[in-house]
Amino acid sequence: xxxxxxxxxxxxxxxxxxxxxxxxxxxxxxxxxxxxxxxxxxxxxxxxxxxxxxxxxxxxxxxxxxxxxxxxxxxxxxxxxxxxxxxxxxxxxxxxxxxxxxxxxxxxxxxxxxxxxxxxxxxxxxxxxxxxxxxxxxxxxxxxxxxxxxxxxxxxxxxxxxxxxxxxxxxxxxxxxxxxxxxxxxxxxxxxxxxxxxxxxxxxxxxxxxxxxxxxxxxxxxxxxxxxxxxxxxxxxxxxxxxxxxxxxxxxxxxxxxxxxxxxxxxxxxxxxxxxxxxxxxxxxxxxxxxxxxxxxxxxxxxxxxxxxxxxxxxxx
Amino acid sequence: xxxxxxxxxxxxxxxxxxxxxxxxxxxxxxxxxxxxxxxxxxxxxxxxxxxxxxxxxxxxxxxxxxxxxxxxxxxxxxxxxxxxxxxxxxxxxxxxxxxxxxxxxxxxxxxxxxxxxxxxxxxxxxxxxxxxxxxxxxxxxxxxxxxxxxxxxxxxxxxxxxxxxxxxxxxxxxxxxxxxxxxxxxxxxxxxxxxxxxxxxxxxxxxxxxxxxxxxxxxxxxxxxxxxxxxxxxxxxxxxxxxxxxxxxxxxxxxxxxxxxxxxxxxxxxxxxxxxxxxxxxxxxxxxxxxxxxxxxxxx
Numbered sequence: 001x002x003x004x005x006x007x008x009x010x011x012x013x014x015x016x017x018x019x020x021x022x023x024x025x026x027x028x029x030x031x032x033x034x035x036x037x038x039x040x041x042x043x044x045x046x047x048x049x050x051x052x053x054x055x056x057x058x059x060x061x062x063x064x065x066x067x068x069x070x071x072x073x074x075x076x077x078x079x080x081x082x083x084x085x086x087x088x089x090x091x092x093x094x095x096x097x098x099x100x101x102x103x104x105x106x107x108x109x110x111x112x113x114x115x116x117x118x119x120x121x122x123x124x125x126x127x128x129x130x131x132x133x134x135x136x137x138x139x140x141x142x143x144x145x146x147x148x149x150x151x152x153x154x155x156x157x158x159x160x161x162x163x164x165x166x167x168x169x170x171x172x173x174x175x176x177x178x179x180x181x182x183x184x185x186x187x188x189x190x191x192x193x194x195x196x197x198x199x200x201x202x203x204x205x206x207x208x209x210x211x212x213x214x215x216x217x218x219x220x221x222x223x224x225x226x227x228x229x230x231x232x233x234x235x236x237x238x239x240x241x242x243x244x245x246x247x248x249x250x251x252x253x254x255x256x257x258x259x260x261x262x263x264x265x266x267x268x269x270x271x272x273x274x275x276x277x278x279x280x281x282x283x284x285x286x287x288x289x290x291x292x293x294x295x296x297x298x299x300x301x302x303x304x305x306x307x308x309x310x311x312x313x314x315x316x317x
Numbered sequence: 318x319x320x321x322x323x324x325x326x327x328x329x330x331x332x333x334x335x336x337x338x339x340x341x342x343x344x345x346x347x348x349x350x351x352x353x354x355x356x357x358x359x360x361x362x363x364x365x366x367x368x369x370x371x372x373x374x375x376x377x378x379x380x381x382x383x384x385x386x387x388x389x390x391x392x393x394x395x396x397x398x399x400x401x402x403x404x405x406x407x408x409x410x411x412x413x414x415x416x417x418x419x420x421x422x423x424x425x426x427x428x429x430x431x432x433x434x435x436x437x438x439x440x441x442x443x444x445x446x447x448x449x450x451x452x453x454x455x456x457x458x459x460x461x462x463x464x465x466x467x468x469x470x471x472x473x474x475x476x477x478x479x480x481x482x483x484x485x486x487x488x489x490x491x492x493x494x495x496x497x498x499x500x501x502x503x504x505x506x507x508x509x510x511x512x513x514x515x516x517x518x519x520x521x522x523x524x525x526x527x528x529x530x531x532x533x534x535x536x537x538x539x540x541x542x543x544x545x546x547x548x549x550x551x552x553x554x555x556x557x558x559x560x561x562x563x564x565x566x567x568x569x570x571x572x573x574x575x576x577x578x579x580x581x582x583x584x585x586x587x588x589x590x591x592x593x594x595x596x597x598x599x600x601x602x603x604x605x606x607x608x609x610x611x612x613x614x615x616x617x
Contacts, residue, residue: 053417100602106416107352111556112601114549115594122591237545241424248421281432287425288407295414 007256015162019155027154029270034161035223037262041168041255042215043243048252049181050208051188052098053106056113057243059097059120060090060213062235064220066124069138069230070131079144083221090217091210098209102202117237124232137231141224161222168215169255175211184208188253242266245283249290251297260298319459324582325575330466330535332574333473337528338551339558339566340480341521347497347561348517350416354423355403357548358430359522363396363529364539365438368445385449392530393523399430400522401515409511427544435541445537469531476524477567484563493517497561550577553597559607568608 018030043057064086071077071085101112127134143152144160151157175181183204186194195201224230246265250257264286269279290298338360345353370388407426411419453464484490495503496513504510532547533539550573558569573593580592600607 053420101598104601104605107346107350107420108556108601108605110352110420111552112598115597118549119591119594122588126587245421245424248417252417278432278436280428281436284425284428284430284432288422288429289425291414291418291422291425292407292410295411295418 004256011259012166015165019158024154027158029267031154031158031161031222031226032270033262033267034158034165035219035226036266037259038161038165038168038219039216040243040246040250040258040262041165041172042212042219044247044253044255044258045172045175045215046208046212047244047247048254048258049175049188050184050205052102052205052208053110054113054209054212055110055240055244056097056115056117056120056237057212057216058235058237058239059117060094060216061220061223061239062120062124062230062232063090063093063213064217065224065230065235066132066138066220067217068221068224069141072142073138073140074131079142079221079225080146083218086217086221087214088217090213090220094209094213095206098206102205102209114237114240117240121232121236124235132232135232137229139229141228141230143228144225157222157226160225161219164215164218164222171211171215172255180204180207245287249287249297251300254297254299257297257299320582322460324578326460326462326466327582328575328578329571330469330574331577332554332571333469334528334531334535334547334570335551335554335573336477336567336570337473337524337531338547339554339570340477340563341525342548342552343555343558343560343563343566344493344517344521346555347563348493348500348514349408349412349419351408351419352423352552353408353521354420354548355407355426355430356521356525357546357551358427358434358544359396359400359403360525360529360532360547360551361539361541361544362399362430362434363392363526364445364533364543365434365443365541366395366526367392367530367533368443368539369438371446371449389527389530393526396526396529397519397522400518400525403430404514404518409514431542431544434544438541440541443539445533445539447537450534465531465534469535472527473531476527480520480524481563489513489516550593553593556597556605556607557600559609562607562609565607565609 015030015034019027022030039057039061042060043054046052046054046057067086067089068079068082071082072079077085097116101109104112124132124137125135132138143150144156145151151160175184183194183199186197186199187201187204191201223234242265246261247258249264250259250261265283269276275282294300338356341356341359342353345351345356367388370391371384374387375384403426407422408419411422450468451464455462455467484493492503492508492513493516495506495508496510500510503513528547528551532543551570554569554573555566556569557572558565558567573596576596577589577593580589584592
């Protein structure tokens with residue numbers, strides 16, 4: 001057991017018993033943390049692992065949430081039946097959106113994904129086909145029912161979010177150990193070298209996009225159930241900036257980094273409501289300061305780097 | 318036809334504003350390969366600074382040309398100072414860091430400026446006085462041009478021409494172009510790269526400040542988060558023209574202004590932003606280097 005495994009185990013055990021230790025306010029914060037951490041993990045697959053500059057991740061989170069909301073409220077689907085759609089639709093949209101632009105150089109891709117996010121927000125606000133409910137969004141989403149049992153308590157929602165996060169962690173772990181994960185890693189490290197090794201770059205990048213979108217969509221579904229409502233502000237471009245910042249401030253491709261980032265960005269504001277006004281100012285300053293002091297993030301990943309004993313000794317020449 | 322001509326005038330006005338702001342993006346991108354996300358917020362900041370200078374210095378007294386010029390000069394100086402400070406604090410320490418770190422730093426700086434505006438001036442909309450510039454209008458057979466529009470068109474044309482000459486004909490301009498092509502080689506030729514970058518931030522911030530003041534004079538309503546809207550539009554203008562290219566930013570700004578005005582005039586104002594971004598994405602797919610951008614071998 002190395003240090004990371006121990007830390008991960010402690011983290012998971014604490015999160016598993018968390019609902020029994022706290023009151024309802026903290027439980028709500030716990031759900032928020034789990035949902036946003038899951039989305040941040042999924043962004044980390046795209047941005048941290050594949051190195052694709054995606055600044056429109058709130059789109060997929062939003063599509064998942066809106067899919068659940070629309071299918072439930074307008075078409076009378078059970079929540080549990082909407083979840084497959086909330087996973088598949090973001091995948092389809094991710095491939096359709098990213099497909100034509102995936103070959104773009106980093107910064108251009110960044111701007112294109114910002115563009116998609118702003119278009120997405122306008123689509124939601126302008127109430128397309130009378131489905132998205134315009135600026136107010138959709139209210140009155142049902143509770144989850146499994147075999148006739150109604151899972152309406154916060155504890156139940158907490159465990160749904162917890163299970164999703166654990167699944168996400170398992171997926172990421174498997175990804176890192178698979179051919180796909182290694183391909184993404186090499187693409188991220190050196191695209192030209194990866195290409196010359198015969199790695200099909202657009203394919204793997206799209207794969208990362210689709211996987212990230214699927215997880216974000218599932219998280220969106222839980223988000224919709226938690227608030228039993230969805231509205232465009234939750235999925236605007238500023239949210240995407242937050243997810244983008246979480247991954248990079250925390251440390252890309254680093255799970256503890258993402259957890260720290262989520263905690264700072266989404267949990268602290270819930271704890272200190274008095275600094276809501278100046279919240280973004282402080283975050284902005286913290287983002288600049290973190291990057292200046294630790295350009296690779298607070299807790300950078302070490303996966304796949306050359307082990308210390310193999311590194312050329314810089315001191316002795 | 319009248320509508321078309323009217324929208325043409327409006328489009329050229331907005332386009333000039335975009336072009337002024339776009340120059341700040343394109344120069345920074347050209348030299349540092351960094352999207353300066355904070356530039357749009359600097360533009361919004363300058364509009365607020367201008368408004369405050371007006372109310373502090375001149376209060377209720379009737380506005381005159383001299384007053385307006387004083388506002389422009391003072392605001393440009395203040396904003397240029399903030400721009401240089403921004404570069405020193407947020408970008409200079411990250412020159413050798415991974416590209417994405419600088420992007421996050423820029424986003425952070427943008428949040429700081431945007432919310433700084435909110436904390437200083439409050440979250441409510443601020444209104445620019447209507448009589449700062451004369452309310453004269455000219456009517457050319459149904460097509461109306463206001464004095465403000467004329468000022469924007471003329472002054473931005475003059476500024477852009479001056480910048481074009483500065484970049485292409487002077488020694489400092491040559492240094493800027495050399496640094497944009499290859500920083501290390503420029504350093505070897507004895508160019509002080511730090512000085513060049515500071516200069517770029519001064520020029521870009523000043524042009525942005527003038528753009529911001531014009532936005533205040535033209536639209537009159539200011540919100541603390543308007544920087545993103547104008548910033549993104551200006552950035553799109555820079556991409557349309559070919560990012561890194563100064564004449565490209567000017568052409569891109571004018572084209573985007575016309576495009577916006579025609580969409581607003583003939584199709585819909587609700588979806589205007591969507592059309593702008595669809596245009597952006599089409600351009601990125603078809604010709605990512607823009608109209609005047611060079612086709613270079615892509616490294617990453």
